[in-house]
Amino acid sequence: MELQGKTAVITGGASGIGLATAYQFASSGANIVIGDIEDAPREASVAKLRDTGAKVIGVKTDVVNEADVEALRDAALDEFGAVHIVFNNAGVAAGPTIGTPKKIWDWVLDVNVDGVVNGLNVFLPLLLEQNEGHVINTASLAGLGGVPGMGAYCASKFAVVGISESLLQELIFRGSNVGVSALCPGFVKTRIFESQRNMPNELKSYNEDPEVAAINNIAQGAVQAGIDADQVALAIEKAVRNNEFWILTHERAAIRITEQRLEWMKGGPIPGISLESATKP
Ligand SMILES: NC(=O)c1ccc[n+]([C@@H]2O[C@H](COP(=O)([O-])OP(=O)(O)OC[C@H]3O[C@@H](n4cnc5c(N)ncnc54)[C@H](O)[C@@H]3O)[C@@H](O)[C@H]2O)c1
Numbered sequence: 565m566e567l568q569g570k571t572a573v574i575t576g577g578a579s580g581i582g583l584a585t586a587y588q589f590a591s592s593g594a595n596i597v598i599g600d601i602e603d604a605p606r607e608a609s610v611a612k613l614r615d616t617g618a619k620v621i622g623v624k625t626d627v628v629n630e631a632d633v634e635a636l637r638d639a640a641l642d643e644f645g646a647v648h649i650v651f652n653n654a655g656v657a658a659g660p661t662i663g664t665p666k667k668i669w670d671w672v673l674d675v676n677v678d679g680v681v682n683g684l685n686v687f688l689p690l691l692l693e694q695n696e697g698h699v700i701n702t703a704s705l706a707g708l709g710g711v712p713g714m715g716a717y718c719a720s721k722f723a724v725v726g727i728s729e730s731l732l733q734e735l736i737f738r739g740s741n742v743g744v745s746a747l748c749p750g751f752v753k754t755r756i757f758e759s760q761r762n763m764p765n766e767l768k769s770y771n772e773d774p775e776v777a778a779i780n781n782i783a784q785g786a787v788q789a790g791i792d793a794d795q796v797a798l799a800i801e802k803a804v805r806n807n808e809f810w811i812l813t814h815e816r817a818a819i820r821i822t823e824q825r826l827e828w829m830k831g832g833p834i835p836g837i838s839l840e841s842a843t844k845p
Contacts, residue, residue, distance in 0.1 A: 565698055565743070565804055568593035571644040573636060575599045575627050575683060576654030578606040580754025581702065581747075584793035585651060588801050590618035595644045599625030599636040600654065601762055619644070627654045627679030633686045647690055649804060652683035653702040653747075656759035658770075660779060661715025668770055669716045671763065676720030680727060691742045698743040698804045701728045705750045705814060705842050709821040712837060713779040721748075732809055743807040747800060750814030750842035751790030757783045782839070789843040817841045 572589045576582040577598035586596045586609070596618055600606040603624060610622035623639045625632045640647050656675045659668050680701050691697030706714055707721030728746035735742055755761075757780050760771045770776060796813050803811045812818040817838075824835035 565648070565696075565807070567649075567801070567804070569595075570648040571595040571597065571640060571646055572649035572651060573597040573599060573640050573647055573687065574651040574653060575625060575633075575636075575679065576702075577651070578602050578609045578622070580756065581749070581752055581793045581796050582651065582653045583609050584797040585653070585800050586613060586618075586620070587616075588794070588797035589649070590616065590620065592801060594649070596620040597636065597640040597643070597647075598622045599627070599633070601626045625654075627652075627682055628674045630682045630686065633682040637686050637690070641690075646694065647687060648694075648697045649700070650683055650687040650691070650697070651700045651702075651800070652680040653700070654679050655702055655720075655756070656762060657714070657717045657756050657783070658759060658763075658776075659716030660713045660775070663775070664716055665770065667767055669719075671767060672716040673720050673723075675762075676717070677723045677727075680724055684727070684731065688742075692738075692740060695741045697741075698745070698807070699731070700745045700747055700800055700804070700811070702747045703728065705748055705817055705821060707746075707748055708818060709825055709835060713782070728809075743804070745800070745803045745809055745811050747796070747803075747811040748813075748818055749791075749796055749811075750817050750844070751786045751839075752793055752796055752813070753787060753790050754793055757787050786839045786843055789840070791843070791845055795845065814842060814845055817844065 572594045574582045577586050578600035606622045613620045621643050623636045625636045701724050703724040704721040706718045707725040731744045799813050
């Protein structure tokens, strides 16, 4: 798909990977609709994008709330008349498998999984009807293999990979021209391990737990050693243009994780975890 004159809706588009992709798509001539829960970063991002000449609107959106996602769709249609690219990207990280309260699991799964489901339910009918479009769902390397300290996050990202694969098979079965990609990055320099900024207030005391703070510190270090979000945005645009399913910005790590998993299933050793290898493309 060529991007010139097309409209892309990007959830979580006020920061990190979503914002870098907004710049990338806009530089290729796409109209941009940013849906994000954070007011000040969303408004600042929209203003800066407009300064570059981009056609862009921002809409306050909590992806967990289906009515918000419907309002995002309606705003996109009012402004630009159609939607062609849907980037279900808003996400948060928290929660080791041992000792994480259910409310934290729910928050991570609500944003990372229900957010994608709401995006699909609200936007897919438009794309199917026009028989044109592309959906990108943000998963992670944490959707290809288990990671210590990230049980809730892994659960959510495995779900996003599964949803995306099922969607691909359903689109093929229907003979649809709509495409889908699963974005599975390793570490990228963003604010993902400051996700607590978007936590409901009643959950925030969870971050004071020393074990949680220690895990966040380790993850922050890996994020800072990661690749730039611009590189991810370039890979996303390539996948949209060429209708590619897997977006593996850290390809060697993705393939190693998957091969080790296969060997493990065949009776081999439990895979070792290397956060360092997940920082390199
Ligand atoms: N940074 C990494 O290392 C990395 C690696 C793999 C996958 N990811 C995934 O990439 C996606 C983007 O994250 P990022 O790394 O750019 O982090 P980020 O924190 O910089 O950006 C996330 C954006 O999502 C928004 N958001 C959070 N909750 C929301 C909600 N309920 N509704 C709407 N918007 C919401 C935030 O306000 C923020 O603008 C996430 O799904 C994340 O899990 C990130």
